[in-house]
Amino acid sequence: MLDRFLLPVVKSGLQPVxxxxxxxxxxxxxxxxxxxxxxxxxxxxxxxxxxxxxxVAILVGRLFDALDGAVARLNGPTERxxxxxxxxxxxxxxxxxxxxxxxxxxxxxxxxxVLLSAFMGTGSSFLAFAVIxxxxxLTSEVYPQKGIYYLTGLTEGAETIAALALMCVFPQSxxxxxxxxxxxxxxxxxxxxxxxxxxxGGPSEPxxxxxPTNEEA
Numbered sequence: 001m002l003d004r005f006l007l008p009v010v011k012s013g014l015q016p017v018x019x020x021x022x023x024x025x026x027x028x029x030x031x032x033x034x035x036x037x038x039x040x041x042x043x044x045x046x047x048x049x050x051x052x053x054x055x056v057a058i059l060v061g062r063l064f065d066a067l068d069g070a071v072a073r074l075n076g077p078t079e080r081x082x083x084x085x086x087x088x089x090x091x092x093x094x095x096x097x098x099x100x101x102x103x104x105x106x107x108x109x110x111x112x113x114v115l116l117s118a119f120m121g122t123g124s125s126f127l128a129f130a131v132i133x134x135x136x137x138l139t140s141e142v143y144p145q146k147g148i149y150y151l152t153g154l155t156e157g158a159e160t161i162a163a164l165a166l167m168c169v170f171p172q173s174x175x176x177x178x179x180x181x182x183x184x185x186x187x188x189x190x191x192x193x194x195x196x197x198x199x200x201g202g203p204s205e206p207x208x209x210x211x212p213t214n215e216e217a
Contacts, residue, residue: 001154010066018070028072028081035064036088039095046099046168054099055168061092062161082148089157090123096164100174111178118185125192126151132200151195153188155181 021031039061045054065085072081094116101112133140133149140149155163163181167174 001152001156001159011070014067014070018067018074021067022071022074026071028068028075028077029084031064031068031071032081032084032088035061035068036092037061038064039092042168043095043099043102046096047102049103049171051168051171055165058096058161058164058168065089086127086148090119093119093123093160093164096167097178100167100171100178103171104174108174108178111175111182115178115182115185118182118189121189122153122155122185122192125189125196126153129192129196129199132196136200138199151192153192155184155188159184 038057040057042054042057042061045051045057068081068085072078097112097115097119100108129151130149133151138149140151159181163177167177170177
C-alpha cells in the first residue's frame with residue numbers, strides 16, 4: 001500500500017550509493033544474495049532472543065535489497081535478477097516468524113504458523129497473478145520498472161518490514177502483531193483474488209493493456 005509512495009523517495013536517496021557501487025563493478029545479483037544472507041542472520045539472533053541484533057540484520061538486509069534494484073536500473077535489469085530478487089524476498093519473509101517460534105515455542109509457535117499461512121496467501125496470489133499477467137503481456141501502471149508484474153495490496157514490502165521491525169522492538173507482543181498482520185495479509189489476498197477474477201475473466205489473447213489497480217477495479 002505504501003510502496004508506491006516510499007519507493008521514489010528511497011530510490012532518490014540511494015542513487016548516489018548505487019552509482020558508486022556500479023562504478024566499482026558491484027552487480028545487482030551479488031547485492032541481492034548478500035542482503036538475503038544478512039537478513040537471515042536474524043533467525044539465529046531471534047532464536048537466542050538477541051532482538052536488537054535481529055532488527056539490525058533485518059534492516060541492513062532490506063537496505064541491500066533496495067540497493068540491488070537501484071544498481072540493476074543503472075547496469076540494466078535482467079530476468080535472472082528479477083527471479084532471484086523475488087524468490088529471496090519471500091524466503092526471507094518466511095524465515096523471520098520461524099525465528100520467533102524458535103525463541104519461545106510455547107507462546108510463539110501458533111501465531112508464527114498463522115502468519116506463515118497468511119504469507120502463503122499473499123505470496124501465491126502475487127506470483128500467480130504475475131505469471132498470468134506475463135502470459136497475457138500485461139503491464140503495471142504502478143510499478144512499470146519492476147522485472148515482473150507487481151500486484152498492489154494492503155500489505156506490501158514497506159508494511160511487512162515495519163511489522164517485522166515492530167516484532168523485534170516489542171518481542172513480548174509478537175503474537176498480537178503476528179495476528180493483526182496476518183489479518184491484513186488475508187485482506188490483501190482476498191483483494192488480489194478479486195483482481196485476478198476480474199482481470200482474467202476474458203479471453204487469454206496477449207495484450208499490452210494495464211490492469212486496473214485495486215482502487216480502480
